[in-house]
Amino acid sequence: MIVRRLLALVPIMLAVTFLIFLLTAFLPGDEAVTLAGENASAERIVEVREALNLDRPMIPRYVDWVERAAKGDLGRSLFTNQKVVTEIAARWIITLQLVIGSLIFSLLIGIPIGMIAARFRGRWPDRVFTLMSSVGVSVPSFVIGIYLMLLFAVWLGILPFAGYVPFSEDPAQWAKQLILPIAAMSSGMIAELSRQTRSALIDSLDSDYIRTARAKGMSETKIIGKHAMRVAASPVLSIVSVHVARAFGGAIVIERIFALPGLGAMTVDAITQRDLPLLQGVIPLAVVVAMTVTLISDIINFKINPRLQFDGR
């Protein structure tokens, strides 16, 4: 069944890449002229036309692209003239650090908050956290990022503004520079995780076996920690997989604010420069990652809760 789900990725990938290909059809005016930019020379326009084979009809051009992509050749960027694969290889690690970092950060903070809120449901800790999480959902992560930067870099001056240093060069500086972007990216996820954990816990607290545990004299804190958390695992997992897909979009703005040279910043540049080959490489990559994460979380979900049907959505 896992194999079948993996095979299902293939048609979706084809469709997604074709959809992005279709975007060229929506370019205003002559595609080559638009892509070359406003003040491009005649040679430049010819160059772009040849680089993208714009003279050929859409379908053969797409088939050609798929054939080469299958061999690992995604073409060259229209602007840097670097191979798309090289561009991605140089930058993916930064975005990955952000996504995984924010995942860990929000699990470490969001789940305990949800547990505390459920433990004290209806009382003030619950109210405070519920209010905080509805604020967390409403304020976009990049606004939180700006405020974090204001607080820690401008006012307190204890963390650097922006930029990136690889771990291998200076581990301390690396950590200092990643902490703010990771915290900013986590804000929405923390809010949602704590909310879901709380409601899943409260639902399961009404069930019979919890009543049994209570009757045995088990403390409420222990009940939540030991029994109820198992039930809460599966809604939490599904948020995690949604988060990873969203994190790619979130990384775009966050990388811009904190001047991190990752895939998100690259995507913005590719979009503003209308660098189609680069976009055609980076968007399918985001789709593959997002779908793989969903698949993995489904598998884990299935292992925790064998009553679920694997293919059932």
Added chain:
Amino acid sequence: MTLEVVVQEPIIEEYERLGGRRLRAFLRNKPAVVAVAMLTFIIFSAVFASLIAPFDPSETDLMNAFAKLGSHCSTPDCQLVGRHLLGTDNLGRDVFSRLLFATRISLFVGFGAVVAALTLALPFGLIAGYLGGKMDWLVMRIIDIILSIPPLILVFAIAGVLGASMKNAIIALGIFFTPLFIRLIRSEVVNLRNSQLVETERAIGVPDRYILVRHILPNIASPLIVQVSLSAGTAILAEASLSFLGLGVQPPSASWGTMLQNAFERIVQHWWMILPSSLAIAMTVFALNVAGDGLRDALGKVR
């Protein structure tokens, strides 16, 4: 035909009683009522921006850039218009006036995208859900594909390829919301289609058009209203990110995103400039979310 009478009358009566009960349930939810009041205030200030704003939002006054909150303006004729309530920006433009006009543009993009998506989604969702079969299959597969692209990336890519402008931001966001709405409408319609009322009506030969308009549309209205209010919040956030990155509303037009971008560039010297636009975004989206949740609770209880 006695069957028809027996089935329909209590249902109509039920609807009338439900309306009042739902309204009362909503009014009992104090945060939601406050949120609706906040939204009314925000929408009011957007609609009447040109009447309320004391200054021309794009009039520059370089001698008086970065003026503090509540300071007087420097031009000779300005005693008539009063003070800069929220100070001025880097070009000496009145921040309060810009905020009002930005509210207008941001709300327009947010609601415009959602309304466009709803208009587009309604026929597809109704047809796919009501008729089922091959049409349903095809529509749902296309939706699966579009939804497999991480959300913001799709919006950015469409807006970027079409070119950065307010109109294209609405189109890009509209394309993003359409599949979500189609999916919601379809699932509601499928549930209703299998209900006893609709099955009975189909059995006695009531025309499909009549069933769709008289029974299905009114019944999917409440989940749609909830979704619209929550989606408008998401759309406003997305517009802010787009414009912040320079892919949406273009300067000198003010939107919350462009104002925030302008302020962010000067965060070290003039940090207070980030306050108006970021608080406006947060307040509006917060109010939309709370109102949407309130609606869901009020409408959901009786379903």
